Amino acid sequence: MCGRYALGVRLSYIRHQLQQQGLQVDEAPDDDAVRETYNFAPGTYGAVYRADTPDQGGVGYTDNADSSPAGDGNEVAPPPPHGTQASEQEHGQQQQKYKLQSMKWGLVPFWTKRNPDYRSLMRTINCRDDSLIENTGMWTSMKKKKRCVVVCQGFYEWLKKGPGGKEKIPHFVRRKDGNLMFFAGLWDCVNYEGSDEKLYTYAVITTDSNPYLKFLHDRMPVILDAGSAAMAMWLDPHRTTWSKELQSILKPYEGELECYPVSKDVGKVGNNSPNFIIPVNSKENKKNIANFFASSGKGKLTAKKGAEVAGVGKAAGDETVKHEADEKRDTANVEMTEDNAPMPLPKEENQPSKLKREHSPEDDIKPSKTLKIGPSHSSPERKVSRSPSKAGKFRSATSNVSAAKGGAAKKLGRGNQPITKFFK
Template sequence: MCGRTALALDPTDIQSRTGAVRWSNPDSYRSSRNVAPTRYQPVLRKDTENGGQRYLQCMKWGLIPSWTKQLPTYANALQTINARDDRLKEGKSMWSGMKHSKRCVVIAEGFFEWVKKGKERQPYYVQWEDKRLMYFAGLWDRATIDGQHIESYTIITTSSSNALSWLHDRMPAILRSEEEVDKWLDPNTKFTDDIARLIRPTEEGLSWYPVSKFVSKTGNDSVECVTPIELKPEPPTKPNGNIMNFFKKAAPKSTEKTSERSGKSSSPAPKASLQNWLKKEDGSPTKRKRDDDHPREIQPEEDMKAKDEEPESKRSKRDETVEEAGDEVFKDEQLDLLENA
């Protein structure tokens, strides 16, 4: 995924480095070394009336579809900050119309990703080795809500490169040259296989380093967000004792995390809310698959005496259930990188 970027350049510098002939709404831009979803950032588009020249326009991060008649909640807005490349290629998805005529390029100096280290998440900053501007393939749309026009964008993501797979399994689709930028922006070119080939992992030319957890809070914005740090060596792990004590302590802890993340572990409310928000005027919801189900609620363990009295087959089956549920909680933690927002 791509849920945090950095762009702290002066507006005139951005326009000069991107080759844009104009900037339609520069007053909406605010430089930041910690750009979070829902903020306005500059994207590149091509002018269809003046020879296809590039121009800059600030848009809101977190795409709001044109058929929407109400502003999304923050939780729903996070669902459209990225568009997976595999969904983009599907015949029937919410991106179907935009990928042909509403392509844009999102500008950044770099992006952040978090990796789990024990109970903590360590942020890393990724940029080009030569520190040139990054161009992310994106889509945009315009919605009219309460008489106000809102233009917003999403960043397309693809499978992570071999070099960055340890950090996350997804990464933004980065356009590598000026020629690729022009091809992606061309409003007269449909989303063909030739355009689709621009969306692929970036295997070479990137550099990365760990940064302070200061960047994890979206309200923080200073040079500390992108300053390299030296990680302390991890202490040796201690033995967990026997397996029975491990499950006795771990199961209630997993229950707490599950409840803390999803409110009610089996509740479909967030999914229903998103479907209602994306519902079109004709009443039919936009189909959208989810990558992961909500974590299942983990029942507390019985006391040790009762457990010892259980038949071996029943005890083994229950232990497998606890282990499987623990994996679900871990998976959910890896996906939610914006919990400190």
């Protein structure tokens, strides 16, 4: 969790909405730099909002920022995140700029030498909040200097029903006020050996579910409110020491959300329809997306404007689910500890027999889970036998399991292993 979300709006609309909510946007790419789809899957380019800083992140003006222990609260008080006149005079800084940026979902650390295996990337689409408590592991540098927010309309989660939880009912979760949703995230920039191109990637941070969503899943993304003190602190590039204050931001959402079942067609990667974010049994679903935007905007958006904003125009009344031509990946039902979403397979590996777990230091953490290939594929069910783990040592960054003792701890090396081993 989170394994799929909706981003069926243009980047220009996102920029306008951010500015309307008091967020500074000094730079943004063209609309076509971000995938505009109501069925946004890992491995594609999404909209990320962050401070405009160097590729290594942070501003670095604080005194001994990296030398003080994490959580001691001794970092120098930063100026307001939008660079007010007072802060500029006090610190001699130019006004801090913020930008929207197109990044690929599935974080690749900056020290990576070669393009990692596809399934390894699927394990870095999320980062658990409790994996950031200690200053160890692959997230250490990102949590200090490379924090961001991921922009979307809402996210999907699949409710398991029936004997053995084999039936999965997709649900859409959005803000009750209809505004855009912002996930706390981490980003990084990598330049592979032999390549002149930079690749920017991101991960969504997850935490325990709030009481409203407990029935659906025990995990949820960390959601931040636009213009809140928490978002300002999270995006502040002057905070280059991980602190208790930053850790406290990563908590279940306390605002009002809406959750309802939606079309099962959203389960197939590449399927796209504005009806995916509308309740499956609603009148709007039977008519068109314009009605949905008119009602969710509390009168501020007309039906016509809502359709234009959504990018559906005259096709608003077309209920046909369309498969995006450039999305050729197959979809597999894989039981994971963090998400129930059907996951995309790499383009070159659409056969279920090739979906296997690659070795990484986290393989030494033995979760007692079963990996299954869903009924949409013809191959028989395969099970990966894993011994139970013992709690107390290290926690996986992406799953709620603990490290084994002895040799496993040595292999982990407290987060100092080369990323080549992580993605091997």
